[in-house]
Amino acid sequence: MDPNTPWQSRDPLGEALHLLRMSGTLYCASEFTAPWGLGLPPLEDCLMFHVLTAGECWLEVSGHDPLLLRTGDLALVPHGQGHSLLSATDVAAVPLFDLPRECLSERYEIIRHGGGGAPVSLVCGAVRFDHPLARQLVRLLPSLLHVEAVNAEHADWLQGTLRFMRDEARAMRPGGETVVTRLADILVIQAIRAWIARDPAAQTGWLGALQDRQIGRAIGLIHRDPARDWSLVSLAEAAAMSRSAFAARFTALVGEPAMQYLTRWRMNLALGWLQEGEVAIAVLAERLGYQSEAAFSRAFKRCHGYSPGAVRRATG
Structure with a gap:
């Protein structure tokens, strides 16, 4: 959480x-x-x-x-x-x-x-x-x-x-x-x-998705508990939808697939915490549900184009 x-x-x-x-x-x-x-x-x-x-x-x-x-x-x-x-x-x-x-x-x-x-x-x-x-x-x-x-x-x-x-x-x-x-x-x-x-x-795109009863619920769960081992199946179950219907509706409303949104949300949180300069990279990896610092760092660099260490050095 x-x-x-x-x-x-x-x-x-x-x-x-x-x-x-x-x-x-x-x-x-x-x-x-x-x-x-x-x-x-x-x-x-x-x-x-x-x-x-x-x-x-x-x-x-x-x-x-x-x-x-x-x-x-x-x-x-x-x-x-x-x-x-x-x-x-x-x-x-x-x-x-x-x-x-x-x-x-x-x-x-x-x-x-x-x-x-x-x-x-x-x-x-x-x-x-x-x-x-x-x-x-x-x-x-x-x-x-x-x-x-x-x-x-x-x-x-x-x-x-x-x-x-x-x-x-x-x-x-x-x-x-x-x-x-x-x-x-x-x-x-x-x-x-x-x-x-x-x-x-404001009734379309991401804001519209937040106001959608089923997709909004899934987005809220991602926001509140980013470290959980979410899958397309578990998010679809939380939204009370079939896997295929959930995947299609999420992408249509938000503009990107659910698992891509999850990763981007985690990496945006990580960037904010790194810029505050208070949390070790290994702690961030654990906080966001990654099994290793290396796996977290790879995901971070894919998302932002630079490593978490580079952010730490720039804000240090």
């Missing part, structure tokens, strides 16, 4: 959402006055978000038309793509790291910038997801997610959270940056949940 998954459910999609635990790379309360422009650089493996707590601004992301954000709106750029926030679409963007900032903690800062016109306030952030299941879910998100405050399913709750966030960002009482970052994390998860609920794309 995965020691990093203390909570389990009969709902595989619920487990994936539960594991959307974020580690914040950067959080920023921004206070701008028109005209102003802010250029965000690409940030690999990061999801970037913007919560507009007051005013209006434009968001420009390559491949999308300029998007007008209004008070209470939330925008996610899930794949770390560079983008711009602007008071108007004809304003030049100043690179983020060229602007002066007030650092309140290691990961929280305040930026003030602009020409003295109409004010705008935002809370922005760049976060990473540590668990392989969370990272797999985030990879499936579109390149831009927009939650409009006026159309949000739970508008009252959203607005209450935003007011709380805005007040904390302005007052900055002791511990205020912690409150703001936790509220931002909740809003990000809510945006992802809203996308899953409303977008037809």
Whole structure:
């Protein structure tokens, strides 16, 4: 059983959402006055978000038309793509790291910038997801997610959270940056949940498979107990299906055979643990159900293209 998954459910999609635990790379309360422009650089493996707590601004992301954000709106750029926030679409963007900032903690800062016109306030952030299941879910998100405050399913709750966030960002009482970052994390998860609920794309592929009663059960068992000596037969039995029907349905929904998915899941877990630098390779092999370190290392290299030792040396 995965020691990093203390909570389990009969709902595989619920487990994936539960594991959307974020580690914040950067959080920023921004206070701008028109005209102003802010250029965000690409940030690999990061999801970037913007919560507009007051005013209006434009968001420009390559491949999308300029998007007008209004008070209470939330925008996610899930794949770390560079983008711009602007008071108007004809304003030049100043690179983020060229602007002066007030650092309140290691990961929280305040930026003030602009020409003295109409004010705008935002809370922005760049976060990473540590668990392989969370990272797999985030990879499936579109390149831009927009939650409009006026159309949000739970508008009252959203607005209450935003007011709380805005007040904390302005007052900055002791511990205020912690409150703001936790509220931002909740809003990000809510945006992802809203996308899953409303977008037809979330009902197909891996996400659709998680929501399938039989295939979802098999995927959940793989996630919770990767070390078990799973076979196509045992997974089919757990899903209450024949071997042939299970194999065909799993591949059709997930896009790869069940045993290939099992191996890839094990190797993604192994990569995460190796990057944390705390577990010996032999221990990892045992934890993931391999009879020898050599067998584990071969499987790891086939999956990732490099050896577990190379990861250990790079993170050591």
